[in-house]
Amino acid sequence: MEISIYFHIPFCNRRCDYCDFNTYAGLERQIPEYVKALNRELEMVLNNAPTDFKVTTIYFGGGTPSLLNSADYATLFTTIGNSAVVSPDAEISLEANPDSLSDEKITAYRQVGFNRISIGMQSASRFDLKALGRAHTNPSLLASVDGCRRAGFQHINLDLIFGIPGQTLESWQRTLRLALELSADHLSLYSLVIEEGTRLRRLYDKGLLVEVNDDLAADMYETAMEELAQAGYSQYEISNWAKNSDARCRHNLQYWRYAPYLGFGAGAHGFWGSTRTENLHTIQEYMQAVNLKSPAAFPAGCACQSTITMNRWEMMQENLMVSLRLTEEGVSLSRFAERYGVELMEVFPHQLEKNLREGLIEYDEEKDRLRLTYRGRLFGNRVFSQFVSNKVPKGYEHLLAQ
Ligand code: SF4
Structure with missing residues (x-):
């Protein structure tokens, strides 16, 4: 049986205005302790696991996984390798923000074993980036993509967002054009949702920003479908495009094919057989549980807050x-x-x-x-x-x- 492993890295330098993900700004000093907790959770869960599986994809999402250094990842890869069979051609992905990457870091990530990187580009327009509260700029995006290519990353994804307040169809087309010029082999396109609890929602509730209307958002999506098809990308999933079949995200395919995966870290989800697992959400609760509790029955880990067995x-x-x-x-x-x-x-x-x-x-x-x-x-x-x-x-x- 082929399985996937997901790690949640819930640290960010600052919170973007649209973000409702399970992530925390200003807690980076806890990263070393968090990595230790991840290693411990991983060891306990994998040691309880049935032996007949092979890990074919490993994905670090967040948060901002590029805030961790390559040595942190080296310890996690060693722990996995000690307790599970990892396929020699496993897809190993890292989510990254352009402002937290440097040439040295990119090279070190590649050397430690990552072969796919997913970069949060979001938009080519500085107005859009400002509206989203993103910290990066286009020069840092271009330098990151260039650095990844020079370091030998086989697969590069760019995340893009459409339907940003104030965004026009023309500015969205400029974003698509820049993404195509950068020639990443994979593009993920998301329609902005103004979620509860975000700064954008507060501005919206005060009448200080206007949501993009549904027709314009639909035009943006359709424009992307047409322009990316013309550029030779195939839309293999409703929000994802790849240059060729090798470029498809094997990790996410596992989710969409409704196949098993284990989740590690604060708030991570897993799915095994008919069981869904969900870990405790805050960094503090997660680390305490991993350090104090004894292992639970597989596939739950010691930081699991709920398991649901589905019929x-x-x-x-x-x-x-x-x-x-x-x-x-x-x-x-x-x-x-x-x-x-x-x-x-x-x-x-x-x-x-x-x-x-x-x-x-x-x-x-x-x-x-x-x-x-x-x-x-x-x-x-x-x-x-x-x-x-x-x-x-x-x-x-x-x-x-x-
Ligand atoms: S970098 Fe990503 S996870 Fe972090 S706050 Fe921004 S959108 Fe959220």
Whole structure:
């Protein structure tokens, strides 16, 4: 069995104005202690694990993982290597902010084993960057991408955001153009959501900023679909584009294929068999639990605050919701039936019929794939939401058993 490992690094130099992630500014002095806690959690969980798996992807997300140095990562890689089989061609990714990278750091990350880097570009416009409260500038972005290329990173992703207050279609096109000029082999595009608890939300509530309207945001997304296709990128997931199949993010594919992964660190989530795990959120709570508590039953670690065991019906719905995001691969009907013991058409007849009729999904019989159409990509959330929180159909109550 192939599995993935996710590490959460919840440190940032400062909080961006749109960010509601589990991250903390000004606590960087705790990084050494946090890395020790990660090593301890990793050791305890992996030592409790069944032995028949191979780690094929490792991903450090945040927060700002580029605040840690390469020696911190070297200790974690050693711990993993001591307790698990890691595939020789494993994808090992690091999320990074341009302002926390230097040539020396990039080279050291590459030398310690990272082969993929995901850089938070967000926008080419300094007005957008200011509106988002981002600390970096374009020169630091260009220097980071150049440094990664010189250091021999095989795969570089750029994260971009559209729908930023004040952003126009023209400025979004300039952002896309710069991203294409930088020639990263992977692009992730996210539509800005003004989340509760953020500085942007406070400004919005006071009437000090205007949200981009839905039509303009949809135009921006469609423009990206067209321009990136023309530039030779394929949209393999609703928010992700890759230059070729090797450039696809194997770690995220694991999530979208509804396959197992372990999560380490504050607030990290895991998924194994039918169990979801979620760790304690704050750095303090997390480190205390790791240092004081004894190991829990696999796949939970000592910092796990909740485990949920799902029944087959819940898993089927969740599986559809995540896998339909894969715009080319979609969902294989035969694999679905094999995994859950029932045909998709039997249990979701109305949802499938409605979305097929409205031209939002299509079934490719030859490839045995159910997937979104071009139009469906524009209304993805509408499609996904129909496959969750459904009552189990009459006659299929056995799917509720765990
Ligand atoms: S760098 Fe990323 S994680 Fe950190 S505050 Fe900004 S958006 Fe949030």
